[in-house]
Amino acid sequence: MTMRSLSTSCCAAALAAALALAAPAAFADPSPAPASLPQGAQAAPAITTPTPEKADAPSPSPTTPPAPPLAAAMQSALDAMPIQDFKTSPIGAGDWRAAMEAIRAFYAARANAPLWVDDKGLTPAGASALARLRRADEDGLDLSAFALPKEPLVATQEALAQADVVLSEAVVA
Numbered sequence: 001m002t003m004r005s006l007s008t009s010c011c012a013a014a015l016a017a018a019l020a021l022a023a024p025a026a027f028a029d030p031s032p033a034p035a036s037l038p039q040g041a042q043a044a045p046a047i048t049t050p051t052p053e054k055a056d057a058p059s060p061s062p063t064t065p066p067a068p069p070l071a072a073a074m075q076s077a078l079d080a081m082p083i084q085d086f087k088t089s090p091i092g093a094g095d096w097r098a099a100m101e102a103i104r105a106f107y108a109a110r111a112n113a114p115l116w117v118d119d120k121g122l123t124p125a126g127a128s129a130l131a132r133l134r135r136a137d138e139d140g141l142d143l144s145a146f147a148l149p150k151e152p153l154v155a156t157q158e159a160l161a162q163a164d165v166v167l168s169e170a171v172v173a
Contacts, residue, residue: 069119073161074112078104081165099172103165114164121153121160126167133170146170 081100107113116126130151136143148170149163 070114070117070157070161070164071112073157074107074114074164076158077161077165078107078112080162081169096173100169103168103172106168107165114161116167117153117160117164119155119157119160121155122149122151122163126164127151129167129171133167136170141173143170143173146173 081103107115116123116129122130130148133143133146133148146166146169149159149166153159153163
């Protein structure tokens with residue numbers, strides 16, 4: 001394994017961890033936790049009732065699922081991320097390039113679904129992350145190189161996608 005691929009792997013892992021900590025609901029398992037049974041009790045077998053299929057119901061398409069509403073705008077925002085290394089990057093120039101690649105890979109794995117915004121503006125996780133990033137100087141971090149979004153967000157797809165990508169960049173920085 002080369003140093004570059006090791007650095008990219010480390011940045012990808014750091015990105016996943018940072019984003020998971022910052023927005024745990026985005027990674028939460030939506031299925032309910034199984035109820036625990038008293039000691040010695042056995043669970044009743046699941047009973048399923050077959051449901052008749054409607055003749056007029058369209059069959060599900062085996063093709064890929066539709067892209068999230070903001071996916072095209074997200075791809076444009078990701079493509080617009082600077083390829084050159086930031087001279088003011090808090091994590092160093094070489095690591096910043098790897099971080100940008102990790103951010104792109106993260107969103108690609110999510111079909112470019114936004115993490116911090118929805119079609120109306122910031123999600124609760126996005127608002128929380130933005131509030132914390134605005135106080136980054138309290139932690140000795142200089143995020144002045146990032147144009148953090150101003151609230152309220154303009155609810156165009158392009159502005160929402162840009163805000164989502166900038167928040168991810170700042171979280172990783």
